[in-house]
Amino acid sequence: MSVLRARDSTTAPLCFKIDSVPRGPFITFEGSEVCGKSTQTQRLAARLEELRIPFLVTREPGGTPIGETIRELLQFAPQNAGMTAETELLLFEASRSQLVRETIQPGLQRGLCVIADRFFDSTTVYQGVARKLDRQMVEQLNRFAVGELIPDITFVLDVDAKTARARMQGTIRKPDRMENEPPEFYEKIRAAYRQLAKREPNRVVLIDGSQPVDKIDNQIWEILTARFPGFPAKSKIGNRKSKM
Numbered sequence: 197m198s199v200l201r202a203r204d205s206t207t208a209p210l211c212f213k214i215d216s217v218p219r220g221p222f223i224t225f226e227g228s229e230v231c232g233k234s235t236q237t238q239r240l241a242a243r244l245e246e247l248r249i250p251f252l253v254t255r256e257p258g259g260t261p262i263g264e265t266i267r268e269l270l271q272f273a274p275q276n277a278g279m280t281a282e283t284e285l286l287l288f289e290a291s292r293s294q295l296v297r298e299t300i301q302p303g304l305q306r307g308l309c310v311i312a313d314r315f316f317d318s319t320t321v322y323q324g325v326a327r328k329l330d331r332q333m334v335e336q337l338n339r340f341a342v343g344e345l346i347p348d349i350t351f352v353l354d355v356d357a358k359t360a361r362a363r364m365q366g367t368i369r370k371p372d373r374m375e376n377e378p379p380e381f382y383e384k385i386r387a388a389y390r391q392l393a394k395r396e397p398n399r400v401v402l403i404d405g406s407q408p409v410d411k412i413d414n415q416i417w418e419i420l421t422a423r424f425p426g427f428p429a430k431s432k433i434g435n436r437k438s439k440m
């Protein structure tokens with residue numbers, strides 16, 4: 197999978213106006229491991245592609261050459277076994293601050309819709325809650341990394357620990373450092389995301405991630421077309437029903 201997928205046109209139309217600033221919409225996907233957010237990120241990208249709406253997909257950690265190097269260090273590098281929670285936090289923020297300035301901000305300003313597979317909510321939940329780091333410090337560092345940039349809408353794909361464990365057992369790749377955490381770690385993450393959705397109901401939308409992929413995809417599209425007039429509600433790909 198290519199890390200950044202942009203319809204890279206400098207003449208992309210600014211077809212959205214958010215808070216009276218002409219820029220593209222910024223949509224993020226969040227959730228615990230194997231919740232299905234990467235699948236939904238790709239599904240949304242495919243819709244936009246078919247509708248010829250210019251977009252950009254990013255992932256975290258990663259999304260830039262610097263960020264991808266940090267990702268490797270965080271996830272698979274043999275040196276990461278002794279990594280402290282503080283170091284981990286700073287590395288996630290370093291990757292994000294590069295991604296915001298190198299890719300997300302310029303993309304939004306050019307009118308692209310930016311779809312992010314994880315953003316600062318991941319740090320709030322994983323490092324602030326599950327790792328129990330000082331929450332104010334985490335918030336401050338989040339702000340420092342992203343400046344004024346806040347997602348217009350965030351979809352949290354919510355799956356319970358049992359479903360997640362079953363899905364994880366079905367994958368054949370080597371687990372990364374985080375995936376080796378005990379089940380309680382993931383319970384905390386799930387609870388923290390649910391809490392976030394309660395705290396910020398205008399931005400954070402909780403989606404039942406145990407539903408069939410098509411159903412989630414259609415649900416997300418319905419919410420987006422209601423929220424952003426630039427997305428056509430009726431299109432030839434309106435409701436998906438795949439053979440998967």
Ligand code: TMP
Binds near residue numbers: 229316318
């Ligand atoms: P993913 O590519 O499967 O989403 O994996 C990224 C991992 O990194 C996942 O375990 C969540 C974790 N993570 C954090 O702990 N904090 C962060 O700020 C981000 C972006 C990810």
